[in-house]
């Protein structure tokens with residue numbers, strides 16, 4: 001276990017140096033000692049960021065579920081793998097042991113096989129945070145099918161786009177989902193989506209809310225009776241190291257969502273190793289990540305990373321405000337949570353509430369606090385540290401992305417001294433660099449630039465499903481021989497990194513990555529709208545909120561503005577999902593454009609942020625006069 005658990009700062013530097021001096025030897029040792037392989041690799045790493053092509057552990061054969069489940073059975077069969085905490089605190093929590101989880105995964109895998117799902121087929125999973133969601137991911141992995149989880153807050157249009165992009169042949173969903181005092185009829189959303197998805201042959205439906213739903217006789221089946229009849233064991237499909245494990249969509253600054261493809265061996269090794277170290281997980285700890293499995297954080301750090309370590313991972317179905325704003329603290333006390341991993345937006349929302357919600361709970365089990373998804377501001381960091389951690393639990397501000405598969409820049413708790421708002425040091429094996437606008441590396445400390453990574457790590461996404469050129473153009477052409485993250489960062493005097501935010505047109509709202517293009521497209525589909533542009537502006541809970549500038553067609557000019565705003569947001573809710581609704585909508589007669597017709601978002605961002613003191617050079621604009629008009633009418 002030599003390199004598996006970092007215990008002090010000197011050891012971090014030592015292991016870090018080793019990992020970058022000879023990455024192949026380093027990762028080979030980790031892979032060898034901590035995982036089960038059906039066949040050993042022939043080659044640890046081959047890579048070429050120009051093509052780009054990256055292969056880790058080529059030639060190895062394995063099944064990730066044997067690493068997450070089977071191998072634990074002799075020693076941890078009766079240990080809780082998943083604690084399920086339902087939306088309603090009055091409903092009993094479930095403790096699913098490794099043996100039970102293994103059986104549930106095997107049964108679901110057999111049901112998938114019975115429905116003709118084969119290795120390499122794509123299965124779409126559109127489920128709330130219930131145990132079947134984790135089981136569904138693992139059941140796909142068991143038989144070598146590629147799962148594509150779509151966050152169950154996305155609209156039917158967004159769901160259909162994703163199903164069709166990767167040709168999913170089967171969908172796993174539920175009748176509905178509980179969210180606080182509300183329930184959402186998921187099956188209705190699926191039915192609507194599938195009107196435009198001819199490739200889907202079957203829909204398996206989990207009963208959760210008990211609402212009455214429509215079942216298409218030839219297509220839809222309740223899942224539970226099938227699971228009850230299915231055989232409780234299922235031989236794992238033997239996969240190649242580089243076989244795809246899953247597709248997960250993320251927004252781009254332009255165009256359709258990108259189906260990031262993660263493969264098997266490297267993803268497993270990296271998520272397991274980071275989980276162990278970033279949370280300093282010990283055998284009997286209870287670990288809780290509040291993310292939804294519909295996002296990468298849930299894939300890597302609710303399901304695969306924890307289970308590969310034989311950990312106990314908590315799945316929470318509900319929301320932080322139900323039945324009151326003390327719910328997170330109640331769950332921590334109830335299950336004696338040791339590691340708690342959440343998003344700055346949740347921290348900011350809870351920090352606004354009365355401290356009594358928190359103070360009446362015993363949070364003394366906590367050892368490590370985590371933050372992910374967006375920059376954590378200083379105020380939120382201190383609130384988290386003082387009130388939740390009582391200054392006793394280090395905060396790990398973890399920077400990473402859907403594309404990176406695992407945590408990239410982070411403190412190691414009890415090892416790396418933390419500084420508010422800093423993600424601090426690169427994780428073992430990660431080689432970040434800062435680049436300037438002339439594509440030159442910025443060396444030294446106390447500098448800022450664009451964050452790139454100059455050497456592959458095991459869990460980097462290998463391609464965009466069906467569009468390798470887009471993968472290359474998005475991540476590997478801005479800087480030669482580098483992976484470009486899309487983020488800006490600074491490096492301080494001691495070499496700590498602070499992520500300053502996106503440098504492209506991706507906007508992060510409440511920790512959710514939103515691309516401008518699909519939102520603008522849906523606004524533009526409104527019959528009264530001619531053109532639109534959206535930008536982010538600072539928001540004290542969401543981090544960023546959306547500001548839309550909308551040009552109306554003549555037909556819209558006589559319409560009531562408030563009604564139009566409502567209709568536009570309704571349109572966005574239907575096309576993308578409620579998370580993409582605009583906080584402010586300003587009607588304008590034009591948008592600032594360059595001579596090549598590109599919208600100058602930099603100016604719009606400044607106006608939305610109420611910071612018009614220095615708009616920079618506007619002389620290259622085609623229509624500079626529009627700027628003052630927009631400022632005069634800003635909201």
Ligand code: PRX
Pocket residue numbers: 250296297371372373374375376397398399400401402403423485486487499501502508511512513
């Ligand atoms: O801008 C960075 C921000 O979230 C982006 C990635 O979003 P997504 O692919 O949805 O993955 C989120 C969960 C891993 C990044 O490009 N981001 C993520 N973590 C941090 C962050 N920004 C600042 N600090 C972080 N800790």
